[in-house]
Amino acid sequence: MSTVIPPATRGRRERGVTSARNASLAWLVLPALAFFVAFALVPLLAVVVLSFCRWNGISDISSISWVGLDSWHSVLTDPALPHAIGVTLLIMALSWAFQTPASILVGVFIAGRQRYRALLSVIYFIPLLLSSAAIAITYKALLDPNFGIGPGLHSDLLTQNWLGEDNLAVGVLVFVVSWQFVPFHSLIYQGAIRQIPASMYEAAEIDGAGRLRTFFSITLPQLKYTVITSSTLMVVGSLTFFDIIWVLTEGGPADATRSLALDMYIRGFRANLMGPASAIAVLLVLVGLGLALLLRRLGGTDATASQMEGV
């Protein structure tokens, strides 16, 4: 094939062919690029611009006026902001702390090759298919103090005002979020655990390591980068939880579950203050990027380093 061409002329020839080919290929990306620019990139830039403007969200574009730092000033001095950040961080921390061990343990379980575990996985993954709205609606009905499962079973313990008291509401929210997302993260862990070489476990067995020791000395260290990936997805994902909180509590009781994403929606689309709402949206993007970079740092700079030393 190409060996017919003498080596000297080959380089130039191929470069010419490549650039001609690139030109003919370039237009193939244009439809995707146009959509991406129009509905993702431009909005990202526009939300920054809007955070310096006043707009009520009802009148058309000509009513938008530049007000400089007004929105930022009102948002940053509003005591509701530290509260919303606190709620966001609380939900983030609690759901991370609950989901991570649960996902690792379930991941270990379904990484097993037993046939019944494969069958159980069929059920495990069902929550991944349901919309956040459907899940929140189900739990709202299930936990209702009048029509839910508590009064149905005549159980006082289960008949609580689950979504009507601050701490209970946050607890329920963390549980529902975990119910939805633990399957996804255990799926990630399952894949990673199956990659761990069996020889490591055999060596540990020969050395007389017990089951717990094996888990803490081999499985967990081998999962280091998976833990970081999964935690990044959990932490950054929890910033933008909207449907599940909105349907479950609408930010209530009072403002107990009003996280940043809800704060943005309520300010923008309920109070018609698009300027301050945009400022919060900008904060959301910045916090998300910051957390992602921070977690990457924690994971060490060289994520490609071998985890297989000594194998």
Add this chain to the structure above:
Amino acid sequence: MATTVPTRTPSRPVPPDPLPRVRGVTRRRNWFGGLAGWAWLVVIALPLYWIVITSFTSQDTYFDHNPLVPTTHPTLENYQFVLDAGFVRYFVNSVIVTVGAVVPAVLMSFMAAFAIVRGGGGRFLTAVNGLFLMGLAIPLQAVVIPIYLIIIEMHLYDSLTAMILPSIAFALPLSVLVLSNFIRDVPRELFESMRLDGCSEWGTMWRLAFPLTRPALVTVTIYNGLTIWNNFLLPLILTQSTERRTLPLALWSFQGQYSVNVPAIMAAVLLTTLPILLLYVVGRRQLVSGLTAGFGK
């Protein structure tokens, strides 16, 4: 020749090991994992079981029977009630929005991924690829206000198209990533021989790359389909009238209206999930691999 092409991609979970003993992580008893596994199964299964049995319980008997025991007189009245409440319309809306967004999104992503892989070193295509990678970090929630403004200015507010357009844009970054990873695994010699046979890039794309990329195309189609089918925020912000609602939003307002009628709400939940559950029964493997698209390493 084409039959020997390796179509494995790093973005898919490892296929079941033909030799279970080779990587036998669990040859010894693992009490913790086992306990957690069974406990979580109960946590997952109990609400699902409750949804199903409640949806067949009549509204009259719901309050005076044990909610965890299936009713002795199963009824379809709740489903009838839900269908009468306009869910057929919402269902059709959801289908239109999902198909209308997924098909163009997947085709455009495929074309873009093909160009990015084939045009390797080109400056423009490298920049475009970088842009899509950056796009993975843009959360939809953070840019809904400008999207709302753009849709109003396009005079598309309160239409199904209003939900389709941003859905396409937000499906692109991950789809391009997954598809380009996959196309990169196609041996260069195949492209080269197509070129020597005088086939254009356009022809190569559809006749060689498209069939070879089918598993990844199925994966991104399913992933995007699920995401868009379940989207709540876009209909919430971009529609107003009842007849433009898609299922998740309709479900929410249905509960707001009939919060006392728990059996009907559960029938509605089940109905809105039915197409996905059917898909799950038919193509579980593709669905599960679609869910972790881009993460399995």
